[in-house]
Amino acid sequence: MLTLTLPDGATRQVEEGTLPRDVVESIGPRLLRDALAVEVDGEVTDLVTPLRKGGAFKVLTAKDQQSLDVLRHSGAHILATAVRRLRPDAKIGFGPAIEDGFYYDFEVDHPFTPEDLESFEAEMRKVIADKYPFVREEVSQVEARKRFADDPLKLERLSEFSDDEIISTYTDGPFIDLCRGPHVPDTSYLKHFKLLHTAGAYWRGDEHRQMLQRIYATAFFSKDDLDAYVTRLEEAKRRDHRVLGQQLDLYSTDQRVGPGLILWHPRGAIVRNEIETYERDLILRHGYSLVYTPHIVSEKLFQISGHLENFKENMFGAMEVEGAAYRPKPMNCPGHICIYQSSPRSYRDLPIRYAEFGTVYRYERSGVLHGMLRVRGFTQDDAHVFCTADQVVTEIERLLDLVDEMLNTFGYPYTIELATRPDKYLGTAEVWQRAEETLAGVLKARGKEYSVDPGGGTFYGPKLDFKLIDAIGRKWQGPTVQLDFNLPERFDLEYNGADNAPHRPTMLHRVLVGSMERFVGGLVEHYAGAFPVWLAPEQVRVIPISDDTRAAGESIVNRLKAAGVRVHLDDRSETLNYRIREAETLKIPYMAIVGKREAESDALALRIRGAGKKQEVLPVQEFVDRVKGEIASRTITP
Ligand SMILES: [Zn+2]
Ligand SMILES: [Zn+2]
Numbered sequence: 001m002l003t004l005t006l007p008d009g010a011t012r013q014v015e016e017g018t019l020p021r022d023v024v025e026s027i028g029p030r031l032l033r034d035a036l037a038v039e040v041d042g043e044v045t046d047l048v049t050p051l052r053k054g055g056a057f058k059v060l061t062a063k064d065q066q067s068l069d070v071l072r073h074s075g076a077h078i079l080a081t082a083v084r085r086l087r088p089d090a091k092i093g094f095g096p097a098i099e100d101g102f103y104y105d106f107e108v109d110h111p112f113t114p115e116d117l118e119s120f121e122a123e124m125r126k127v128i129a130d131k132y133p134f135v136r137e138e139v140s141q142v143e144a145r146k147r148f149a150d151d152p153l154k155l156e157r158l159s160e161f162s163d164d165e166i167i168s169t170y171t172d173g174p175f176i177d178l179c180r181g182p183h184v185p186d187t188s189y190l191k192h193f194k195l196l197h198t199a200g201a202y203w204r205g206d207e208h209r210q211m212l213q214r215i216y217a218t219a220f221f222s223k224d225d226l227d228a229y230v231t232r233l234e235e236a237k238r239r240d241h242r243v244l245g246q247q248l249d250l251y252s253t254d255q256r257v258g259p260g261l262i263l264w265h266p267r268g269a270i271v272r273n274e275i276e277t278y279e280r281d282l283i284l285r286h287g288y289s290l291v292y293t294p295h296i297v298s299e300k301l302f303q304i305s306g307h308l309e310n311f312k313e314n315m316f317g318a319m320e321v322e323g324a325a326y327r328p329k330p331m332n333c334p335g336h337i338c339i340y341q342s343s344p345r346s347y348r349d350l351p352i353r354y355a356e357f358g359t360v361y362r363y364e365r366s367g368v369l370h371g372m373l374r375v376r377g378f379t380q381d382d383a384h385v386f387c388t389a390d391q392v393v394t395e396i397e398r399l400l401d402l403v404d405e406m407l408n409t410f411g412y413p414y415t416i417e418l419a420t421r422p423d424k425y426l427g428t429a430e431v432w433q434r435a436e437e438t439l440a441g442v443l444k445a446r447g448k449e450y451s452v453d454p455g456g457g458t459f460y461g462p463k464l465d466f467k468l469i470d471a472i473g474r475k476w477q478g479p480t481v482q483l484d485f486n487l488p489e490r491f492d493l494e495y496n497g498a499d500n501a502p503h504r505p506t507m508l509h510r511v512l513v514g515s516m517e518r519f520v521g522g523l524v525e526h527y528a529g530a531f532p533v534w535l536a537p538e539q540v541r542v543i544p545i546s547d548d549t550r551a552a553g554e555s556i557v558n559r560l561k562a563a564g565v566r567v568h569l570d571d572r573s574e575t576l577n578y579r580i581r582e583a584e585t586l587k588i589p590y591m592a593i594v595g596k597r598e599a600e601s602d603a604l605a606l607r608i609r610g611a612g613k614k615q616e617v618l619p620v621q622e623f624v625d626r627v628k629g630e631i632a633s634r635t636i637t638p
Pocket of ligand 2: 331332333383384509510
C-alpha cells in the first residue's frame with residue numbers, strides 16, 4: 001500500500017499501481033474534469049501512469065505553473081502527429097517542452113518551409129478536434145523495437161535503456177511515441193498554440209551526427225497569454241542586437257578571425273568605452289583597486305586552481321613555450337590571487353578589492369554561439385574581494401549599493417536570487433549554512449526581496465544572482481556575487497591576524513555587467529538601439545539645409561565639440577529628407593537642422609529622436625548646455 005498526503009493534510013491509502021485519475025476521481029469528479037496531471041512526492045506525472053510511490057499528492061490544473069510544461073510537451077506529440085500524417089517519411093527525434101514553448105525534431109530529406117508550418121498547424125487543429133486520448137502502455141524491449149522498427153532514432157534511444165527501466169509508449173490516435181510522459185488527458189486540451197519557426201539541429205546536439213529539422217512552437221492556457229507572447233517575440237525580433245548591431249555599425253564577426261570572436265567597430269567601441277569609463281570611476285569610488293593580468297597563463301596555475309580538473313572542456317587548448325604549457329585564461333581569479341600572494345598580508349590590509357576588465361577565452365560549441373550574447377572571447381568586469389569572515393556582511397552591503405547605482409543608471413529593474421548548496425559541495429554543511437544565512441540576512445536587513453534557487457550554487461560556494469529585466473520584460477543575467485570556500489584552500493591563502501597567527505581570508509568573486517559583449521548586446525535590445533545620450537556613439541548630427549547655412553552649422557559643431565559632445569556635420573549635397581532619414585536609421589538622439597532663419601539668429605531647429613517631425617527652435621547655447629547636462633547626469637532620455 002502507498003500513503004498519499006493531500007494538500008489539506010488528509011491521507012489516502014492506495015494500492016501500488018493505482019492510477020492517479022482514480023485517486024483524483026475519488027476526491028471529486030469535478031476536480032477530475034479540471035485535472036491535467038498530478039504531482040506525487042515532488043514529481044509531475046500524468047493521470048494514467050500507475051502510482052509506484054507515495055508522498056505528497058497534489059492535483060495540477062491549468063492554474064499550476066507545472067501544468068504548462070505538461071500541456072506544451074503534449075503539444076509536441078500533437079505536432080508530430082500532424083507532421084507524420086502529412087509527411088509519413090519524417091523520422092522522429094525528441095519533442096520536449098522548453099522554457100517558452102516546445103519543439104519536435106524530425107529527420108527529413110528537405111527542410112520544412114513556412115508553408116509546411118502552416119499546413120502542419122492546420123492539421124494539428126484536426127488532431128485536436130479529434131480529441132484523441134493519450135494512451136499509455138508499458139512494453140518490453142522486444143515489443144518496443146517492433147513498434148519503432150521504422151524509426152532509427154527511437155531505436156537508438158531504446159538501445160540505451162537498462163534492463164530494469166520501464167519502457168512506455170504513448171499513443172494519440174494514429175501516432176505512437178516512445179515517451180516517459182507526462183501528458184494531458186487528450187489532444188483537445190491544446191487550444192492556444194502557434195508554430196513559430198524551424199531550425200537545423202544536430203541529432204542529440206552532436207555536430208558529428210545528422211542534422212535534423214526542429215520545429216519550434218509555443219502554447220498557453222489562454223489566448224491572451226499566447227497573444228502577449230507572440231507580440232513580445234515580434235518586439236524581440238525588432239530589437240535583435242545582431243540586426244541592429246549591423247545597422248548601427250557597432251560590431252561584426254569574421255570567419256577569418258574565428259566564430260564567436262567579436263570585432264568592435266568604432267561606434268561599438270564608443271559605447272563600450274563609455275561603460276568602462278563610467279564603471280571604472282564608480283568602482284574606484286567604492287574602494288576597488290585596478291589590476292591587469294596576462295591573457296595567457298602557465299597551465300600550472302590552472303592545476304592549482306582546479307580549472308584543469310573541473311573546467312577543461314571550456315578551456316582553449318595548451319600551447320607549448322620552452323617546454324612549458326600555456327593556456328588562454330578562462331577566468332581571472334587565479335591571477336588576482338597571485339597578486340594577493342605577492343607579499344605577506346595583515347588583517348590591517350583587508351579588505352583587498354582587485355578589479356580588472358579581464359578578457360577571458362572559453363570554448364563554446366559553434367552551434368551555441370549567438371551574436372554578442374554567447375561568444376568565445378569576452379571581457380569580464382571582474383573583481384575579487386579578500387576579507388575576513390567578519391567583513392563579509394559589509395562587503396555584501398557595499399555590493400548591493402554598487403549594483404543598485406549601476407543598474408539604475410542603465411534603467412534596468414532587477415530581481416535577486418540566492419543560490420544555495422548543491423548536492424556536491426566543498427566544505428562543511430555548517431559553513432555553507434552560515435554563509436547562506438549571511439547572504440539572506442543582508443538582503444533582509446536591506447529590505448530587498450529575493451527568491452531562493454535551492455541547490456543552485458556552484459560546488460565551491462553560495463551566490464547571489466541579479467537578473468536584469470529589460471524593456472520588454474525578458475530576464476538577462478546580471479551581476480553575481482559568489483562566496484568561495486575553494487580557492488583560498490587550494491592556494492593556501494593567508495593573512496596575519498590581530499593575534500599574530502595566520503588565518504584564511506574569505507574570498508568573493510563578483511561581476512557587475514559580467515561579459516561586456518553580452519551586456520552591450522543586451523543593452524542594444526533593451527534600448528532597441530536608441531542609446532541614451534551619454535552612450536550614443538553619435539550624440540548630435542548637425543544638418544545645414546543649404547550651402548548658405550554651412551558656416552553656421554560648422555560653428556554649432558565646433559561649440560558642441562568644445563563642450564565634449566560627439567557630433568558630426570552632414571553637409572553633403574543630398575536632400576534634407578535623405579539626410580534626416582539616415583540620422584534616424586542610426587538612431588542619433590538629436591538632429592540640429594540649420595536653416596536661414598536659424599543661422600541668422602544663432603539658433604537651431606531641434607529634432608528629437610522618437611518625436612517624429614516635431615521641431616523645436618532654440619538658441620544654440622541653450623542646446624549645448626542641455627546636451628552637456630544630459631551627458632553629465634547620464635539621463636536615460638530622450
Ligand atoms: Zn511525451
Ligand atoms: Zn573569480
